[in-house]
Amino acid sequence: xxxxxxxxxxxxxxxxxxxxxxxxxxxxxxxxxxxxxxxxxxxxxxxxxxxxxxxxxxxxxxxxxxxxxxxxxxxxxxxxxxxxxxxxxxxxxxxxxxxxxxxxxxxxxxxxxxxxxxxxxxxxxxxxxxxxxxxxxxxxxxxxxxxxxxxxxxxxxxxxxx
Amino acid sequence: xxxxxxxxxxxxxxxxxxxxxxxxxxxxxxxxxxxxxxxxxxxxxxxxxxxxxxxxxxxxxxxxxxxxxxxxxxxxxxxxxxxxxxxxxxxxxxxxxxxxxxxxxxxxxxxxxxxxxxxxxxxxxxxxxxxxxxxxxxxxxxxxxxxxxxxxxxxxxxxxxxxxxxxxxxxxxxxxxxxxxxxxxxxxxxxxxxxxxxxxxxxxxxxxx
Numbered sequence: 136x137x138x139x140x141x142x143x144x145x146x147x148x149x150x151x152x153x154x155x156x157x158x159x160x161x162x163x164x165x166x167x168x169x170x171x172x173x174x175x176x177x178x179x180x181x182x183x184x185x186x187x188x189x190x191x192x193x194x195x196x197x198x199x200x201x202x203x204x205x206x207x208x209x210x211x212x213x214x215x216x217x218x219x220x221x222x223x224x225x226x227x228x229x230x231x232x233x234x235x236x237x238x239x240x241x242x243x244x245x246x247x248x249x250x251x252x253x254x255x256x257x258x259x260x261x262x263x264x265x266x267x268x269x270x271x272x273x274x275x276x277x278x279x280x281x282x283x284x285x286x287x288x289x290x291x292x293x294x295x296x297x
Numbered sequence: 298x299x300x301x302x303x304x305x306x307x308x309x310x311x312x313x314x315x316x317x318x319x320x321x322x323x324x325x326x327x328x329x330x331x332x333x334x335x336x337x338x339x340x341x342x343x344x345x346x347x348x349x350x351x352x353x354x355x356x357x358x359x360x361x362x363x364x365x366x367x368x369x370x371x372x373x374x375x376x377x378x379x380x381x382x383x384x385x386x387x388x389x390x391x392x393x394x395x396x397x398x399x400x401x402x403x404x405x406x407x408x409x410x411x412x413x414x415x416x417x418x419x420x421x422x423x424x425x426x427x428x429x430x431x432x433x434x435x436x437x438x439x440x441x442x443x444x445x446x447x448x449x450x451x452x453x454x455x456x457x458x459x460x461x462x463x464x465x466x467x468x469x470x471x472x473x474x475x476x477x478x479x480x481x482x483x484x485x486x487x488x489x490x491x492x493x494x495x496x497x498x499x500x501x502x503x504x505x506x
Contacts, residue, residue, distance in 0.1 A: 240344050240345065240346040240347065241346055242340070242344065242345030242346045242349070243344075243345070251313075251314060253313040254312065254313055254314065254315065254316035255309065255312040255313045255316065256309070256313070257306075257309040257310055257312070257313040258306070258309065260306075260343070260344070266313065268313075272313075274310070274314055276341055276342075277340060277341055277343075277344065277345035277346075278343070278344055278345070279306065279310055279342070279343050279344065280310055280313060
């Protein structure tokens, strides 16, 4: 008897709600398909791009999906920069320079690094080696002259992090 | 790297970059961390953080030295006049003489600005110590030396003109001598008649005709 009643209820529910699709994702007050709304929402969300997927607060956020996407991009860029740095350090190391222990002054303007042909003898600020007149070197403003290999390494690291 | 090493390196970097020597900003420069060479340029050529910290340390040490001099009101202490009439207030000079005042406590100071040739007598409480500008103290010493050398030539009756205004020509009324009110201190001065008026001048302000 009970079994029959249960089957009846189930078939009744199926008749009533069978055509509706049950929405699984978090309902949102905002229409995130509208670009302006999305931009405004992202701008007012300080934590955008710092999603923690297991966090229930994050899961309930309307920006959850795009936040995950953004975080993925950032971490990919970080990973790429790290790899480029590693590669640059490796190249310098092969040339005999250990740049891992070099303390870069905050004042050094790496982005303004200029390759020049030395017009006179000087020395490398990193290795202390002699730079002879006519040698192709780099000048890093607010730091000093560096050998070409060292300059190339710093440039490679800088290009990817800037 | 100490200051000398930083300067030496900056010179070599500038030469390697531009093919010419690092330009000198102040000649015969006293009280300058890098012997009168442009600090901003040095900061651009070599480790800027290091240059900044060395300049800071230099100024700090100079301040300690000046404070010690001022506490004894030593001759040659750079001071700024902070009180008094409009003419006196703001004058930045050196103490050339300190003596007991005719009235009241403290000391009476004769302050002379070696750059503008302005001078005044003030009470020590109307002054505060300051840092000398680059080259100012060497100019002060030069003024003493030049006055000493010129004094025998600035004699009564000779005609002179004013360096700042060469059209002003006058006659020396009395041989060069140290200011009588400064008890043998200060520079050699002469009294000059400019026709209708007479004024006293330090020898470095004048040119013998």
